[in-house]
């Protein structure tokens with residue numbers, strides 16, 4: 001309760017929470033409010049917004065319902081963003097823990113690999129991966145995670161390096177606990193809080209990367225995505241700018257919301273203090 | 277038969293670009309149900325010896341025989357299994373446990389790892405261990421950070437005796453406790469030694485505490501044992517300069533050991 005009150009202390013956190021709530025509500029409500037295929041033709045092409053109340057935001061170049069597309073796009077953005085961030089945090093935490101706890105050659109090899117991944121711009125990595133494997137939701141998630149796990153890995157490793165010198169780790173060895181159990185049961189959970197503080201930034205970046213991939217036509221073709229909508233709208237940018245602006249605004253607000261809410265959580269749990 | 281025999285143990289560390297001996301040719305023996313105290317000023321190598329004996333760090337030279345077998349020859353699963361018999365209690369009982377653990381989990385770990393009791397039996401074993409160290413069995417559910425320092429040190433002792441060890445290394449185990457709690461913990465240790473015939477390697481800089489619990493003492497200075505023998509005799513009449521200094525730094529030694537307890 002106390003923590004919740006602390007979270008809602010700043011206007012930024014409140015704004016972030018509101019935007020996120022709206023986004024999640026949109027994602028959850030999409031199949032209820034707009035059942036059926038959002039990519040199906042719903043009316044005349046290029047119907048401007050606020051003209052026909054059965055199609056409040058009008059239609060796109062092919063006559064698809066823009067509002068339905070926005071709702072279903074929220075679903076994709078959120079699913080990909082959360083899944084990719086979760087995968088990146090998981091890979092990063094495991095790699096960082098192994099490197100920091102094992103030390104020596106294992107650490108050396110794992111950190112070289114981390115360096116290699118960090119040197120390649122993450123968007124190029126995602127682009128290359130999707131181009132080779134082919135676009136689908138799962139592949140996009142993996143592609144984004146591939147470029148995002150190095151930050152969590154470095155942070156987890158640094159945290160593990162300090163934790164492994166503590167008495168309780170020596171205590172776990174003295175009672176005969178297996179090193180793998182010590183690393184993942186005793187050390188990792190205590191190394192996690194500062195790593196988790198990265199999640200809002202990673203989710204926000206993942207949502208942007210997904211949009212960029214879709215914009216380049218490398219998103220899942222069976223899904224409506226905001227990036228894909230912007231790409232579609234671009235062809236009629238002069239005559240119907242709203243088709244690009246609507247998903248663009250949705251994207252910006254989402255990334256902002258995720259970021260602000262994440263900052264709020266970090267501030268309220270004071271993980272920030274242990275970070276410095 | 278000796279429980280622990282250490283001979284010519286050495287451990288070197290780097291300081292700047294020179295190496296120095298934190299432990300320098302140390303030898304001692306501990307018999308069954310015997311307490312050997314290691315005393316010495318801060319930095320004399322006491323904790324390093326404790327960590328070497330427990331195989332938390334590896335020596336540069338020397339030999340450690342535990343219950344008649346070469347302890348340094350063990351590795352991997354064989355070493356982990358052997359650890360059941362050689363336990364430790366740390367100075368800071370808060371740092372000694374995973375900050376997220378409950379009392380029950382802290383005591384469950386050794387029972388599970390060494391297959392001492394089945395999952396169904398373990399809650400009863402945990403309750404019995406808590407009662408053995410003078411704690412309420414209901415404490416099991418408490419998070420480790422919510423109980424008092426004295427209770428925590430009792431939990432540490434319960435964890436150490438869970439695997440029926442023959443030797444417990446105690447590194448400044450009562451140094452962080454209030455005087456009254458300290459006396460109770462020393463009583464508990466003496467009681468456990470009488471009943472379970474456990475040997476102690478008892479590290480302390482406090483000669484009052486050592487006189488209350490130890491049979492023999494070894495006084496360390498700069499990684500070497502400078503004086504060793506009967507604890508009371510040496511504390512009453514130390515020969516080495518470091519021994520004299522330690523006695524001079526312990527004013528309450530004039531009181532009887534009963535009062536110290």
Ligand SMILES: Nc1ncnc2c1ncn2[C@@H]1O[C@H](COP(=O)(O)OP(=O)(O)O)[C@@H](O)[C@H]1O
Pocket residue numbers: 289290298316317318319320321322323324325
């Ligand atoms: N890991 C280490 N690296 C370098 N020096 C160490 C390390 N551990 C202990 N030392 C040094 O070894 C000496 C003995 O330390 P220690 O055994 O902790 O002494 P004590 O427990 O008697 O106070 C000290 O000078 C200490 O600084």
Ligand SMILES: [Mg+2]
Pocket residue numbers: 322323324
């Ligand atoms: Mg010490």
